[in-house]
Amino acid sequence: MPHHSRTRTDELLTAAQTGSVESLGELLQLYTNYLKLLVLAQLEKNLRVRVSPSDVVQETFFEAHRDFPQFRGQSSAEFIAWLRKILVNNLCRVVEQHVLAEKRDVRREVSLERLATALEQSTARLEAVIPDPGSSPSAGAHRREVELVLADQLAELPTDYRDVIVLRHIEALPFEEIARRMERSSGAVRMLWLRAVKQLRERLGARGVV
Structure with a gap:
């Protein structure tokens, strides 16, 4: 079984929602390589030398810590969806900064909606290299956990x-x-x-x- 068990992530989430800062930190660390992978997939080659996926992810974690009291979800699936939204905003801001710094045509400014869609597509394509667990709700949860393991192994x-x-x-x-x-x-x-x-x-x- 993957070392990121659904029980473990849910336990950490529950503990974090009861005020455990340590549990929140541990929970976020589980998603480090997963989020880095998504950032890497969205960066054009010319930006990869100037934009660090680690920096984008760390900024996402900082904001997640800061804004966690506003999170109203109850499951790890809702939590990762919330994290991805924060990631999209940070990635969009960083890429726009570099686009504008190069004085490119304003028509090439990053669309938040487009970036969010591209990131969701990247998440879905992870399924190409992991086994199909079926279509039940528990299978979906299992797939999300396997994606974390996959990202760790890719790293x-x-x-x-x-x-x-x-x-x-x-x-x-x-x-x-x-x-x-x-x-x-x-x-x-x-x-x-x-x-x-x-x-x-x-x-x-x-x-x-x-």
């Missing part, structure tokens, strides 16, 4: 492996475009992708996920 992969999986499965790019971005041949990218997926599945399998 531990070699950079090239992580990048090719993000580009292929989360940004949903064709191999030709991935090859252009990674400055490799299409054949080399396909082989890299196969090795990356194999290693990721082995890591997930060792944790009882696949």
